[in-house]
Each structure stands twice: as C-alpha cells, then as structure tokens.
Amino acid sequence: MLAFLPAAVLGAFWIGGQLLLILVALGLPAIYLLAGMYDALPRFANQDETDVIAASALPGKADEALEAALRRNAATACLLVEIEDMVPLVRRWGEDAAEAVRDRSLARLRGMLRDEDQAFRIGDARLAVVLAPAPRLDLEILLSLAKRVQTGLEEPIGLDHGTHYLSVAVGFCGASRLKPGAQGAVLVDCAQTALDEALANGPSAIRAWSDAMVRSRSERRGLLADVERALVSGQIQPWFQPQVCTSTGRISGVEALARWLHPERGIVPPLQFLQCLEEAGQMDKLGEVILQHSLTALRTWDQAGIDIPRVSVNFSGTELRNPQLVERVKWELDRFGLTPQRLGVEVLETVISEAPEGIVARNIRDLGDLGCHIDLDDFGTGHASITALRRFSVHRLKIDRSFVTRVDRDEDQRRMLAAVLGLAGRLGLETLAEGVESVGEHALLAQLGCDHVQGFGIARPMTSEAMVDWARSHAERIADAQWAGRQTG
Template sequence: MIAFLPAITLSGFWIGGELALVAIALGIPVLYALGSAPGGGLLDLDRPLPDLIDGATAGDLAQKMLENAADAKLATACVMVEAEGLNDLRRRTGDDVIEALRAVMLHRLQGLLRRGDRVARLGDARFMVLLGPSVRLDLEALLTLSDRIQRALEEPVETDAGTQFVSVAIGFCGSNRLRGKASGDALTEAARTALTEALGNGPSSIRAWSDTMQAERNARKSLMSEVERAMAKGQIRPWFQPQLCTSTGAISGVEALARWLHPERGIVPPLEFLTALEDAGQMDRLSEVILEHSLTALREWDRQGLEIPRVSMNLSDVELRSAKLVDRIRWELDRFDMPAERLGVEVLETVIADSPAGRVAQNITALSRLGCQIDLDDFGTGHASITALRRFTVHRLKIDRSFVTRVDRDEEQRRMLAAVLGLADRLGLETVAEGVESVAEHALLAQLGCDHVQGFGIARPMPQEQLVDWAHRHAERIASAQNIGRGAG
C-alpha cells in the first residue's frame, strides 16, 4: 500500500481535484490500519497458512478464530498433536526420514479437516489444529475427532529407510470449556496443558483440558520454581543408607539418596521433587551436588576412622546423556584425592536395556574404565540381556524389592530369587538385595547366597553425622554377637 501511495495520490488529484485528494489522504491510513489489524496478512484465516509457525502466531490465529466463532455465536477448539519418539527415530534413520514423516503427517491432517479448519506445525514434532466455528464441538465430538486424527497419523509410513511407525499423543480444548472471554493464547495454552498431560500418561494418550488439570499444572510450575531455589540454597543434599555384607555383618557401602530439607514442610519425599528438577533441567546440577557431598562425607568418615568402603549414587538417563559427566566425576575424584573404586554408580536396568549404544553407553563404559563400580539398579524389572551385562562391565546387581518382599513366607518367591542369585553367581557378579524389611528376610537372603542387603529393616537413610553414631552402635552389636558366639563355643 505504501509503495503505491504517491501514484494513487497524484491520480486522485488529476481525476477528482482537491476533494478526491483529501478523501485519499484520509482513507489510505484507515485502509492501512485495517490491513495491519489481527486477521490481516499472515493472520488472515481465509488464506493458506505457513507450514511452520511460532507460538505467538499460534495465539494470534486462535484469537482470530475465537472472534469469528463469537460473531457467529458458535464454538471453536484447539487440538495439539505430538509425534512421540521422533528424536530416537532420527538417531536411527537420519533427518531426511524425519522430514518425510512430518510432510506425510501434515498432509494427512490437512486431508482430515473441513474447509474452515486450519493446521500448522509448531515445532519438530508438534502440530496445531484450529477448528472453524461449529455448532457442535462438545467433549464427545472432540474425542471422536481426536481418535480419527490419531488413527490416521499412526498409520505406517513408507520411507527410504523402510516402514516407520509413530505413536501420537493429543491434547485438546474447546472454547466453550474456557471461562469468560478467553484469549487465543489461553486457548492454545489450555490445549498444550492437555497435551503435556497426555504425553505423561504413556504412548498414544488423548486428554481433554479441564480446570483441575490447569490447577495441577500451576502447582507443578510453582514446585519447579521452589525446588530450583532450594537447590541454590543448599536445602537438597544426600542422606545415606547403609548396605551390609551378609557374611560379616560389616558395612560394605552406603547409597546416597537425595533429600529436600524444607524449612516449613520438613523432609519432602523424592518422588515429589525429582520430577520437578527434571522438568526444570536441573538433574545435572543435582548429580553435582550429590557427588560433592558424598565425597565430602567419605573423606570425613575416613578422618574419623570409620570403615565405609564406598558410596554409591544414582544417575538418571538424563544425567548419563551429559557429555561432561565423565570429566566432571574424574575432576571431583582428583580434587578429593579419592580412588575411583570408592565411588559406585547405580544405573537403572531399563536405561541399559534402552541404550545399547550412543552417549549413555559411552559414559557408562568410560566410568567403568575410570575405576568406578557399576551397579545395575532394580534388576529384574527391565529387560537387559546377559550380553548387555558383560558389555557394560556391570559389577553388582541390585535386586529389586519386588523379589525380596515376603521371600521368607512365599515358596514361589524364594525360587525366583534363588534363580536370580544363581544367574549372578555364574556371571561372577555380586548382588545387593533392596527393600529388606525384616530379620527373617535378612537371614534367608544370607542363606541363599546374596552378598549384601539394604533396607528399612537394617537402617533408614540418614544424614552424614547421624550415620557415624549408627555405624559405631552397629560395630558394637557385631562385636557383642561375636563374643557371645565364642562364649557358647
């Protein structure tokens, strides 16, 4: 419009004189303003949309759709769709296959929708669908549509790398579920919240937005902010749970477990804050804190003459993907002048089973070569092969508590546990039984050949200072039992 302004003005003057010139001078700014208003340019819903848009544009498009629906006294809705597992697929097949999948998914979505509906891609694996004004967009109708979208997008796709299968999660919100005069940003955010809920509930989930869901999301955001501050203030640190040798009864190690000492709520359970730390991208920082405090505790126990051979710490899949992990651990061990053999690294069986190659495998192998002891945690709950146990140089199997519970009273449970212990023995691996709750379980595990035990029946996790007192009392109990044994002889 601005580019043609001089020509339009001059023509108006020659054809209509001064009155025409005045009309043009007054009218062109109005036309320009209308062309720049929401709904003009790229935001005109009557024009084709770009394949890829950003969040701000998505909110503006939703705002325009809401206004159109309100003018017609009808409803609209926003549907968020995400293809799950594309990052893993990219590592196996490459970027070209992913681009082909995106194109197919976008084409399929466009083929499902009506003339007044709009669809665009929001990110690497996410698509947004805006439904044109309609009389019937209740929960049942939106669930039916979401199911149709999911079934269409989960149909196999033929690519140069072979047939590809993708699972799809969907979250949606209808405008009639929002209170008051909601904005386009509110509509898209509600659909994102529902999608986040769907992604957290397993593959191929579909979720509708609700007030309760938003309240829970707000609570999670608040917890994320609070847990980040707690990390900065040193409120999150390790407590230590002893592990005992079944042959001697002596302490064979301790496991470092993260605890949040909240100034008002007291001890916050790990399940409440570990997820928040992961969502906040703070898991690497958590491992740094746990490692530093664990090595500090180990050095202090040595100074006090306490015999604790090693401390073990858990590393999640997120932490094991860090390119700096091995160098950071090596540097900390050097700083504390601590042999690597005194640091145990606990890795979930599911992590090893799901990561036969790549950064996770490289880090586990490098830590083993450094001298750290690798413990396979929750053994029996995943599907790691025997080959994987040898490839990753696992030193100990931590037998999941599901194998230990009621082992002294359940014959079938006892046979299953004996089979696991026999396998470990043949592979030359030590074993640690978790979740030991009673003296009877402890005694039977020793009889079956389990090397180490750990659980509330022995001791709960405790602060560094409290462990010193517990260890001294435990040593006295062992000495007393030995004296009694010699006296009886």
C-alpha cells in the same frame, strides 16, 4: 394381581368361553411379569459390564450417579485405584501377563462392590469406581471401602509363570464433600487429586480428597519456583542408607538418596521434588550436588575413623547423556583425594537395555574402566541381556524389591530369587537385595547366598552426621555378637 387370577379366569369362561379363559389365564401372568421387569430396570440401570472406558468418559458416569443421588436424596462417590507395579511387571513378564493381571484385578474389584456400583479400567494401570447412590457414604464408610479394595487387590495373583505381588494406591472423593450442584468432572478431578497425593506418599497409600489438597497443588507450583534456589542454597542434600554384608554383618557401603529439607515445608517427599527438578531441567545439576556432598561425606567419615568402603550414587538418564560426565567424575574424585573404587555408580537396568550404544553406553563403560563400581539397579524389571552385563562391566546386581517381598513366606518367590542369585554367581557378579524389611527376609537372603542387603529392616536413610553414630553403634553390635559367638563356641 395374581390373587384375583382364579376369579378373573372363571369370569372369562362364563363370558367368552374356553378361548377367553385361555387368553386370560396366560395373558395376565405375562403382563405381570413384564411389568415387574420394567419396574426392576431402574435398580440395575447403573450396572455396566464394559471393562475398559476412556478416562474422558468417566465424568459422564459420575454425572449419572450424581443425578440419581440427587433424585433419591442419597450420596455417591468416586474411587480411583492405581496398580503401582504395572510398569516393572510389563518389563519383566510382558504385556500378556500384565493384561491377565489387569483382568484379574478388575474382576476382584467388581466382586468387592454392590451389583449397582460401576467399576472400569481407564488406563494400563488404573481402575475407576463410581458408587451407586446410597443413603450414607461418609468418610468412615468410604475409607473402610478403600482399605477393603486395597487389601483385596494386593492379594497375590497366581499365573502360569509365577505369583505376582502388587502395591495399590487409592484416592477417593465423596460427593457430600463437594459444593451443591457439583458436576461429575469435579468429582472425578477431586478423586484424581487424592490419588496423586496417595502416589506421592506411597507405596500402598490411601488418601481422601479434602480442601487441603487444593492448597497442596498450589504448594507444588511453589516448589517449582523454589527448586532451583534449593539446589544452590544447599537445602537438597543426600541422605545415606547403609548396605550390609550378609556374611560378616559389616557395612559394605551406603547409597546416597536425595532429600530436600525445606525451611517452611519440612521434608519434601522425593517423588514431588524429583518431578519438579525434571520439569525444571535441573536433573544434571542435582547429580552434581549429590556427587559433591557424597564425596564430602565419604572423606569426613574417613577422617572420623568410620569404615565405609564406598558410596553409591544414582546416575539419571540425563546425566548419562552428558558427554562431559566422565571428566567431571574424574575431577571430583581428584579434588577429594579419593580413588574411583570408592564410588559406586547405580544405573537402572532399563537404561542399559534401552541404550545399548551411543553416549550413554560409552559413559557407563568409561566409568567402569576408570575403576568405579557399576551397580545395575532394579535388576529383574528390564530386559538387559547377559551380553550387556559383560559389555558394561557390571560389578553388582541390585535385586529389585519385587523379588524380595515375602521371600521368607512364599516358595515361588524363593525359587525365583534363588535362580537370580545362581545366575549372578555363574557370571561372577556380586548381589545386593534392596527393600529388605524383616528379619526373616534378611536371614533367608543370607542363606541363599545374597552378598549384601539394604532396606528399612537394616536402617532408614539418614544424614551424614547421623551415619557416624549409626556406624559406630553397628560396629559395636557386630563386635559384641562375635565375642558372644566365641564364648559359646
């Protein structure tokens, strides 16, 4: 149209004079501009600057994307992202810091997408993406996008009070994997199923929806039916993860972790069956089973000449609310001929901070008075006061992995960890760092004065029988290292 503008203006002057010339000269470009803006509207119709929407509104967004994809003979997809560390972050730093992390994460996510794609917050820890139609969105492309999203969101986030390291799980579903005519609710539900699978196999897992996940949901219903029988038949037993003294290198204890070896499904992930046990009201029974097997293993190791000073058992909130808990523990220790000092009781910091009085507090105090070793688990993720540490006779702080991750490479992490260790030292408490995964982290923790370490960098959880072989091999390595040290010294 603009190519003919000079001719149109000249014609207007000859026909209508100067006034018509001005109207044509200004009116035609304005009409062209408005037409162009109108034509551009469909290209940006998918953009939405809304930060937060209700989860119930997401299927409607997916419906719009599916309809647009059908018109253009293109593809779309839905991705759901879970920030896995949000709950401890809120407990440790408060809601304002968590909100800042949410805002920064959403901004990062949008920066990794096209202008036409939509990204929202749909919960305190969850982000959602609905992709605008594209000619090709196959599994390979979506998996690459999911990895890029995860990597970008797991980059450290620096705020005024420190640096945050996040673990991010991603579940996604492409519309091409659904039956023709599927609605937005189906697309979102499939992405949710994939995210549930990622969370069950995390941290930092990515899963794409598949038909097999439908079977997985069916299997979970089967697990609910099997779980009580599994407790009785001995399928659920503790595996043991070593804890090592940083000054001597010797085994200072083990933590008992529940594992279910299903005769047909193999090893069932703990997050799956623990949730099933909780739904079935069997957490107290699980505690009895784990305690009995743990004390059996400790006595067996003693008989085999293996020096393992203590076994630590996690006590759930359900168990701690049992008025008969202390008497049951006494009876079990007497039955196995073990002193209370050989048993470690691990209690979450949130339990102490949220239940300062009542039966829970009384049970913790009585177990400490009995002589059991009280470990405060996940220290740093709750709000337990120094007074509470004294009142509950806590012996050792188990420092949460969020303080340990990359401590050998991050100065802020190092200063934060040093502060925690300094506090423990002034209070006369032992310290154990969990989640140690590298030689560098292990070495730096030893240098900073952390008393004990535990994590995949030391050893993964193992059966009672495998623990015997590992403990003997570890003792030989320590003896060889000491001999070599004396030779070079």
